[in-house]
Amino acid sequence: MPFSGILGHKEIVENLRNMIDSGRMPHAVLFCEKAGYGALQLALATIEYMFCSQRQGGDSCGKCPNCIKNTKLVHPDVHFSFPINASTLIGGDKRGEVEMFYPAWRELVRENAYFNEQELCKAFGIENKLGTISVAEANSIMRKLSLSSYEGGAKVMLIMFPERITIEAANKLLKSLEEPQDGTYYFMVSHNPGKIIATILSRCRIIEVPPIESALLEQELTERLHLNPEEARFWARCAGGSLGKAIGLVSRERDEEGKRPMFVEILGKALEKDLPALMELWEEIASYGKEAQRGLCLEGGEILRKIYMMSLGLDEISYASAKEREMFRNLSGRIKPDFYRKGYGYLTNALECIERNVNPKFIFCDLCNRIFYNI
Ligand SMILES: [Zn+2]
Known part of the structure; x- marks a missing residue:
């Protein structure tokens, strides 16, 4: 290079x-x-x-x-x-x-x-x-x-x-x-x-090393991933100057056509008050690798932020893609307003526990329980 x-x-x-x-x-x-x-x-x-x-x-x-x-x-x-x-x-x-x-x-x-x-x-x-x-x-x-x-x-x-x-x-x-x-x-x-x-x-x-300038990133995304200018602008804005993040976001959006992220599943089951289904989810997460568990918590924080912005009617600055907005719209009206801040705290706590090698069953059982009772 x-x-x-x-x-x-x-x-x-x-x-x-x-x-x-x-x-x-x-x-x-x-x-x-x-x-x-x-x-x-x-x-x-x-x-x-x-x-x-x-x-x-x-x-x-x-x-x-x-x-x-x-x-x-x-x-x-x-x-x-x-x-x-x-x-x-x-x-x-x-x-x-x-x-x-x-x-x-x-x-x-x-x-x-x-x-x-x-x-x-x-x-x-x-x-x-x-x-x-x-x-x-x-x-x-x-x-x-x-x-x-x-x-x-x-x-x-x-x-x-x-x-x-x-x-x-x-x-x-x-x-x-x-x-x-x-x-x-x-x-x-x-x-x-x-x-x-x-x-x-x-x-x-x-x-x-600072973020990559937005215009350069847009141009790179258009060429590298064959996006149209409007898509390139949207993903460049979401990625905040990181080409790596933009590539990751676009490829995930392409891979997971129609699939809901695990954290959205958790929010959905908690809102439906379906505890047995929630238990199955936390057991599944406990069997993931540590990096995947961290990834889930980080993504969870992003998802909460997006739904929160949408609940305030700020769709434009939620940085949620069209597909995500469709998926989150149903949740944003049902989550208690004071849950967003709490939920973010639970995820931060879970991340700290993962770093400290706490048993993942405890971490995710606790996380899902807190979400279940407070959402
Ligand atoms: Zn040379």
Whole structure:
């Protein structure tokens, strides 16, 4: 990916290019964004530019052997690290477990480099448990960076979601982050910098990646997803500057033609006072993976907000699609006005419990009960 292929972020690109041209590239750069703004693209383009042997017009050439390897994410001096879940590893493979996921990683980046953490877990088939970057992985990172580079140039470690680095792993990495060997560079992409261990955070140059401009996003959606201008405008507005979110929303709308989200089912059964049906739903949710459970709670909050806006007659700014409005209209008149705020609180509480590894049966039994009695 050359700089010219990046959607927006001209100023950041300019800064990155200047840092490389002038030989003042910091050894640890942290890109912070909300999912889908394009931080990974920026990191990959910077790496490609660093390694390109025939830079032209302030950009990588896209044709030299280094560019070709970087485009395919197979450059021997560019390593990747991301959260994985140790229990999914086959037979305690010791050759550096992250490599097992490289094929899936390459495919995901090729198809949609604007993914969120949930989509990464899904691509790796580890939806059942949140991944971490563990001590074993930190050791593997140190080992890779201690070898001399294959091509005699720089060595790069790109870490996706450094907020998942455990304390023990962070302690292993600190020295290398503080006094990196010459020619060694760390790039990190975070969607939740507030959760990064402070000692890691303080050693990085932080680049805040802003939302993509609305007009650019609309244009991209028209071309990429073949939407008409009106649809593109609607989804760009819903996505708030995140191409990843827009792609996710549109593909879900297309996939789930006619299917109701689980949280809408819960609200429906609670309004009908159908407790047995509600019990079946919470048991089903308890069997989901942790990421799917988080997803349900986050989506639930969005749904509540949309129905609330519709109940106030503010359909236009509810950001609900035509299909959703049809689905929610029936609910918005029946939910008690004071439920929206309470419901949001229940979902927030459930999210905290998921993070703390509370038994999911308790979490969702409690959530559904509260909704049942207060809706
Ligand atoms: Zn090149």
